[in-house]
Amino acid sequence: DAGVTQSPTHLIKTRGQHVTLRCSPISGHKSVSWYQQVLGQGPQFIFQYYEKEERGRGNFPDRFSARQFPNYSSELNVNALLLGDSALYLCASSGWSYNSPLHFGNGTRLTVT
Amino acid sequence: GIQVEQSPPDLILQEGANSTLRCNFSDSVNNLQWFHQNPWGQLINLFYIPSGTKQNGRLSATTVATERYSLLYISSSQTTDSGVYFCAAPTTQGGSEKLVFGKGTKLTVNP
Numbered sequence: 399d400a401g402v403t404q405s406p407t408h409l410i411k412t413r414g415q416h417v418t419l420r421c422s423p424i425s426g427h428k429s430v431s432w433y434q435q436v437l438g439q440g441p442q443f444i445f446q447y448y449e450k451e452e453r454g455r456g457n458f459p460d461r462f463s464a465r466q467f468p469n470y471s472s473e474l475n476v477n478a479l480l481l482g483d484s485a486l487y488l489c490a491s492s493g494w495s496y497n498s499p500l501h502f503g504n505g506t507r508l509t510v511t
Numbered sequence: 512g513i514q515v516e517q518s519p520p521d522l523i524l525q526e527g528a529n530s531t532l533r534c535n536f537s538d539s540v541n542n543l544q545w546f547h548q549n550p551w552g553q554l555i556n557l558f559y560i561p562s563g564t565k566q567n568g569r570l571s572a573t574t575v576a577t578e579r580y581s582l583l584y585i586s587s588s589q590t591t592d593s594g595v596y597f598c599a600a601p602t603t604q605g606g607s608e609k610l611v612f613g614k615g616t617k618l619t620v621n622p
Binding site for chain 1: 515542544546551552553554555556559597599604607608609610611612613614615
């Protein structure tokens with residue numbers, strides 16, 4: 399089975415632009431989470447979606463939004479990009495259980511100039 | 512919310528050496544995950560270990576939930592073990608569960 403897939407792998411944007419990142423979970427996984435990892439830090443939780451509904455949101459501004467589609471894939475959108483949004487964006491999927499391990503994709507490396 | 516602390520922050524080894532990485536967490540948890548992030552950014556599951564000990568080849572992990580810590584052992588280290596090791600503990604927030612990561616231990620294994 400394929401793992402979590404993310405696209406694109408790398409992206410360069412300028413300040414003020416908008417970006418859309420995509421994620422396909424492991425087959426059978428219904429929960430998708432997004433994490434942001436800035437250089438030198440551990441990943442920080444942004445969103446969790448399950449069955450197309452937002453189940454949790456981290457401490458990120460409203461410029462960050464996401465959605466989940468009927469096939470459980472997900473998009474993360476960031477508006478009005480700032481230099482500080484430069485980071486590795488990781489998508490993870492899991493079965494719906496508080497005891498299910500997360501499986502991460504390879505990430506999208508976003509650079510904002 | 513839960514705090515996760517890892518030590519040491521940096522570790523340099525010669526190939527073949529053994530090492531122990533530590534993860535302390537501030538609250539009771541019902542599971543604990545260890546990850547390895549390679550130089551290309553891939554975050555790879557190593558262990559999902561709520562309690563007890565698990566082994567996978569040269570790596571093993573022990574979680575003592577009652578004392579709120581977990582240890583990752585790497586034996587006979589290889590250069591491919593280099594990277595950053597993260598532990599992460601779950602916390603619930605409303606109807607969701609998120610992982611809270613430590614800052615990681617950066618391991619460098621020299622040939």
